[in-house]
């Protein structure tokens with residue numbers, strides 16, 4: 001396509017246009033470049049630097065015989081330039097520009113030519129520096145930078161293609177956008193910061209009391225104001241050309257600045273901390289925000305595979321990260337409480353951070369997390385504010401399902417989305433009973449996310465029997481019950497984790513638990529409290545299984561939550577013959593906790609009691625590994641819920657274990673595993689995890705009893721529940737590493 005270009009004319013020899021042609025000439029030495037600039041020095045310098053082959057003495061002369069014309073002049077000079085070159089333009093010449101405002105250039109073209117020019121491709125590279133002029137040219141300026149092209153309806157797609165390819169040649173990434181949207185986005189992300197930088201430097205430089213600023217201008221001043229050294233003429237033109245969008249962005253900023261001024265004047269620490277904590281998170285994740293994505297979206301583009309080498313045994317005393325379920329709930333209830341809640345041991349995994357960000361988005365001031373410490377400035381049950389955007393919940397089913405209940409009770413509308421895995425998970429299990437309570441909820445086909453929840457729909461309490469044993473559904477309805485008229489009564493078919501009930505009580509809310517039935521009423525209040533999150537028994541599971549299957553192992557896991565609704569893994573491993581002791585049992589903030597010592601023992605196959613299934617629901621991928629190493633047959637039934645977790649965990653484990661040579665058969669609601677026993681071993685192979693964190697970690701554990709290396713694909717999501725898994729595994733004696 002770009003082969004049709006053999007001669008380029010560039011009008012305006014500055015940093016941006018100059019760097020583009022300079023870099024193009026390196027890639028395509030066959031293209032000749034003629035330049036024109038009103039400043040003869042710039043032309044001579046461009047020629048001696050090798051940016052252009054020759055220069056012309058008028059713009060009109062420069063464009064004659066060119067296949068591509070690049071306009072790289074200040075924006076307000078474009079119109080006059082178009083008038084000048086108009087008579088010299090051939091029908092098929094392609095034109096493009098590099099200016100920071102597109103609407104006014106589109107208008108200039110129409111004014112000069114009477115209609116849009118199909119061969120004029122409006123472009124804007126998002127790169128540059130405070131330096132200007134041809135002497136600053138940099139052939140690498142655009143490498144990995146975005147270039148926004150804003151085609152009009154009339155623009156010739158072939159011309160767009162040529163210009164896009166010429167940008168791609170110099171390493172830029174081309175994106176298409178419409179003109180108005182471009183000008184609005186750039187007003188906020190580029191034009192406003194330049195305006196503020198100019199204004200701040202001018203104010204400080206003219207303030208006689210601040211004479212010394214330039215002597216002490218190392219840190220904040222320098223970082224904040226670098227761009228005030230940019231070309232005044234160029235920016236004058238940009239603010240003039242994009243006046244309305246800049247004024248809109250400035251008005252919004254002025255309003256917010258006024259509020260911050262007031263917070264400082266009134267020593268309103270909560271308001272100040274709100275601005276600073278939100279801004280810090282936003283700045284830390286700013287590249288994702290620029291891409292208009294959520295703050296905590298996992299880096300899906302980053303592919304992480306594990307290589308788990310055979311053998312090893314575990315030793316040591318250590319603590320795994322905080323409980324995921326309790327971490328989620330601490331943010332939710334802390335946000336809805338009156339007063340300030342301090343959380344320690346918070347899980348800094350992507351799932352619980354998604355919940356944290358959702359509440360920040362709804363106006364709750366949350367400090368941290370810092371080394372597991374979070375301070376939540378509760379807003380009360382009715383204090384949440386409408387979030388500015390869709391709540392993005394990443395991989396976290398718990399966030400979406402529990403939030404669905406809370407959101408149904410709010411005055412405002414909310415949309416919730418998630419990643420590819422969450423987008424496939426069933427939400428009707430919460431949407432349907434919430435609808436019975438009076439909520440108005442839309443989902444995608446078959447009850448999948450996104451979920452749209454309408455605000456201001458009065459809820460009424462219902463009496464509901466869960467069709468499946470699910471703590472998420474139970475919790476969702478109890479949280480909706482905080483806002484529902486009358487009593488909300490939930491009965492479960494089998495005991496499931498009761499952290500919501502315990503924590504509500506911890507926050508002073510009246511919850512009645514009667515056998516398998518839980519009742520809440522609206523009208524109460526949550527009172528802030530402190531929460532010590534125990535280590536997650538689900539994360540501890542990988543090490544319990546690891547130590548149980550690797551001869552010579554002896555480890556102690558500290559401060560693990562042993563809530564009776566979570567100890568299926570302990571019961572099942574003990575039935576299989578594991579050597580496991582609970583030490584130092586105690587209660588911390590309403591949750592039982594213990595240190596767990598596990599030593600290697602020869603395991604035997606069992607029929608897993610169905611009543612243990614909900615109590616070990618997240619632990620089955622690891623239990624499958626234990627069963628494969630056990631002597632004899634293990635049978636799992638009544639576990640169909642495993643098919644709708646972050647992946648279909650029955651299928652994922654059956655497929656993976658078969659690759660490693662295990663005799664395993666999946667059934668509708670479980671599996672039959674013929675363990676290879678003490679003499680046997682896993683083979684090697686490549687495991688597909690379906691981006692499921694627990695599948696990934698389970699196969700890492702399997703390597704302890706493998707004869708050959710196991711490669712585990714797509715492990716980035718381990719960060720959803722177990723940041724630091726690799727380091728802890730290595731330190732305790734496993735031979736697992738991230739593939740380099």
Ligand code: S3P
Pocket residue numbers: 324325326398469470471472473475497617618641
């Ligand atoms: C959870 C409940 C369980 C569990 C999930 C966390 C919770 O899900 O699998 O990891 O925190 O309430 P279900 O309610 O779907 O069983």
